[in-house]
Amino acid sequence: MSDNWKELVADKRKRQQDSIPREWLIKSPPSDQLDVTSIAAECGLLTDLEYEITELQDVAALLKRLATGELSSVDVTKAYYKRAIIAHQLTNCLTEIFVERALARAAELDEHLKTTGSPVGPLHGLPISLKDQIRLKGIETTMGYVSWIGNYAEHDAVLVEILYEAGAVPFVRTNVPQTLMWPETFNNVFGRTINPYNRSLTCGGSSGGEGALIALKGSPLGIGSDIGGSIRIPSAFNGLYGLRPSYGRVPYSGAANSLEGQDSIPSVFGPMTRSLSGIKAFMQAVIAGRPWSKDPLTIRKAWDNDAYQLSEHGHGKNLVFAILWDDGSVKPHPPILRGLEFAKKALLAAGHQVVDWKPYKHGEICANLGLIWSAGASEDYRTNVGQSGEPIIKSMNPNVLPDAPSFRPSNDGLSAYQLWQAQKDKTRLRKEYLDYWEASIHQTGTGRPIDAIISPVAAYAAPPHGMNKSAAYTMVWNALDYTALVIPLKMSVDPKTDVKILRDGFLGEDDQHAHFNSTFPLDDPQVYKNAPIALQVVGRTLEEEAVIGMSEVVDAAFKAHVGADAKL
Incomplete structure (x- = not known):
């Protein structure tokens, strides 16, 4: 295979480096400094x-x-x-850098406010970062594919149009994995993005560039996408709030994507930020922009303030939360279990009910999702890399052996008829889960089913590079199309507190692998030192407003209960 693609990469990386003002370069910290979250305060680049x-x-x-x-x-x-x-410079999180363009946009907004006395819209003047699939007119969109280098967008994505109308300032684009279909972030064009809390760990994916950027306070609000956890995993691994909306609530038209045409499990755009108010502001602004008038697949649904006020959930009083302690396949590691225990105590202390949630066919749901994804995935990947000759990345592990088995699907998937059967199974499973949720009315005592589920985002905190091989704790909600919002607990992995638990047995092979492999013990807290801990609040389909409202209740309970049970 020809290596000509490497010349394209070298040129692209040089152009990216040249787009950074020389006076903004800093001295790199030593390679053995794993936590780089303090560098911005120490490097001297920022004014007061x-x-x-x-x-x-x-x-x-x-x-x-x-x-x-x-x-x-x-x-x-x-x-x-x-x-x-x-x-x-610390995490390799950016792809496209266009300083003069963004500052010119900001100056226009300042002039408008000065001359009219009114802001342009609800996001007036706010810099917003975008995952590298959200097209900006005149900017390259590679999405991690070498063959897409030189692909300049002729039009803005619909979401970008709405952001402009709302007064926002798109200012950077962020890194993704090749194909997007990874819970980590590495591609042949820009390389690997790493976790700022511990650079030996992954930032997650596929919105990993957003996760690392926002964690280092390089953006107040970013937009990721999520088809199996790609907003929630990097949000959790980087200690952020992140919302996975239901299908069609946020416009996707005009953006680049993998597996285009696969619309049984659509990818969705959603916000990532360091505050819940950012989640709400983004959703309100986008919905106010009437996206259904620009994107035929966006649902015509205005912001529902009654739902946000939890009118169908007891107006936020005596809520009933169900805790998913495990998904039936993999038990969470000690730090995640500590987070779940903390959540239970905090919610009880705030006057809410907490019940246990037994997973219903989570393994079957995730297997069905994987079947639908893989129906044409292999051909999709080959088509996109074949134009340049770059290899398909088969592992996120930087030390992988050339002959190691690939994480990628190797076959050409299903026949059309077989895909239809998988989609029928998905519909059946969604109906069964709906009935299962509704049946919980018999255990709440409130006259309504449980209000939301508190679930791990992954069985572990951010793992070492190449070791995040499952997204089961997030994928299940994509298949069911349930709204899910990640809440950071302001806690991190502490080897003194999160001691390894000796297991007498395992739920199965996946559980055993998640706790031990031949290289090192995967549940050793020393491996995950300083990694953030987060959980997700899961509501039902198109419950964005209610999930935001319930998450505010949960977040307030967590903050009120910080103390001996949580290491700040």
Whole structure:
């Protein structure tokens, strides 16, 4: 196979490097410094005002200061741009960098506010980062494929159109894995993105660039995509809030994607941020933009404030949360179990009910999802890499042997008839799970079924590179099309607290592998040191407003209960 594709990569990487202002380069920390979250404060690049701006956590508060002119969009955009470049030098999180274009957009917004006295829209002046599949007119969109280098978008994606109308400032694009279909982030064009809390660990994927960037406060709000956990996994691994909406709630038209044409399990766009107010602000702004008038697959559904006020969930009083302690296939590691125990105590202390949730056919649901995905995946991947000659990446492990078995599907999938049968099974499983959820009315005492499920996002915190080989704790909700929102617990893996639990037995081969392999014990807390701990709040289909409302209740309970049970 020809190596000509490497010349394209070398040129692309040089152009990316040249797009970074020389004065924004910093001295790299030593390679053995695993936690790099303090570098922005120490490197001297940011002014006092820029540091203050980027330390603001509450997106709603930042939007208010932008809308009133207390902060200019130029100042805010420049501050986040500089911090994004710092983050990139530490984690390799960015793909497209277009400083002058973003600052020009910010200046236009400042001038509009000055001359009219009114902001352009609900996201006025806010810098927003975009996963590298959301097309911006005039910007390359490679999505991690060498063959897509030089592919300049002729039109903005519909979501970008709406963001512009809302007053936002798209300012960077972020790294993804080749094909998008990985829970880690590495491709042949830009390389590997790593976790800022512990650089020996993965940032997750496929929205891994967003996860690392926002964790290092290089963006106040980013947009990822999720077909099997690609928003929630990097949100959890990087200590962020992240929302997986239901199919069709956020417009996708005009964006690039893998497995295009596979619409049984659609990918969805959603927000990632360091504050719940950012999740709400994004969803309200996008829905207010009437996306169904621009994207035929977007659902015509206005923001439902009654649902947000939890009108169907006891108005937020005496909520009933079901905790998924395990999915029947893999038991969570000690740090995740500690997070679940903390959640139970916090919710009980806040006056809510907590019940146990027995997983219903989670293994079968995930297997069905994988069957649908793989129906044409192998041909899709071959088609996209074949144009350049780059190899299909078969492992995220940097030390993988050339003859190691591939993680990728190796066959050409299913016949059309076989795919129809898999889709029929998916419909059956969704109906069965709906009935299962409804039947919980008999154990709540509230006259309604459980309000939401509290679930792990993964069985472990962010693992070493190449070791995140399952997305079962997130995939199940994609197959059921349930809205899910990740909440960071402001806790991290502590080897002194999260001691290894000796197991007498395992649920099966997957469970055994998740706790031990021939290289090192996968449940050794030393491996995951300093990795964030997070959980997800799961509601039902198209319950975005209610899930945001319930997540605010959960988040408040967690923050009120921080103490001896949580290591800050």
